[in-house]
Amino acid sequence: MSEQHQKPLPVRFDPINFAHHGRELEGPIATKGMLRLRENVVTSNDLVSAKLNFSRGLYGYPLVTGQVKASVTMRCERCLDEVQVDLNPDISILVKSEEDTLPGNEGEKDTDRHEFYGYDGKTLKLSDLIEEELLLALPLVPKHQDISLCNQDVVAWLAANDAPDERQEASIERADNPFAILKSAD
Structure with missing residues (x-):
């Protein structure tokens, strides 16, 4: 079997040219320079995987679609231990020059389907x-999927100190809801 050599992904690219030629990119991208991502996670893999397709979208702007896959470690908000988080965001981005403006409101229905990136x-x-x-795909409250996966010493401490669990917190929030009286106004 011959070894398949994958061409490295470009560091910089011209989105208009890529869209015009219908280019596709697939391969690993180093996270070393992704400082904002590294600030928001405990650790991340050195490489993330990307598969991107370029075409023309709304008003001829370059459209980038595809998927990125990464695995990061974050701090569980329940037990403060590390939790592995897999990120698999689907991408649908219209790339436009920062000087470009969209004409009128004609494309509003289409702009809801795509993010814009200047x-x-x-x-x-x-x-x-x-x-x-990847930053947009990070969970707001990272936590283990099940409390049984959390640090059991912390779980025991929370139980011993009568910390409310999620069901109790939800009922407290419902009881303290100042708009609850509006439900009876019907």
Whole structure:
């Protein structure tokens, strides 16, 4: 079997050119330069995997679609231990120059399906685009999927100190809801 050599992904690219030629990119991207991602996680793999397709979208703007896959370690908000989080965001981005403006409200229905990503009008740094999508995919409250996966010493301490569990917290929130009286106004 011959070893398949994968061409390295470009560091910077011209999104208009890529969209015009219908380019596809697939391969690993280093996380070393993704400082904002590294600030928000305990650790991350050195590489993330990306599969991106370029085409023309709304008003001819370059459209980037595809998927990114990464695995990061975050701090569980329940037990403060590390929790593995797999990120698999689907990407659908219209890339436009920061000077470009959308004409009127004609495309509003289409703009709801895509995010916009601004760039200098020349080239775009691929790792910045990927990092942005990974940051958006991070959970707001990282936690183990099941409390049984949490640090059992912390779980025992919470139980011994009568800390409310999630069901109790939800009922407390419902009881303290100042708008609850509006439900009876019907």
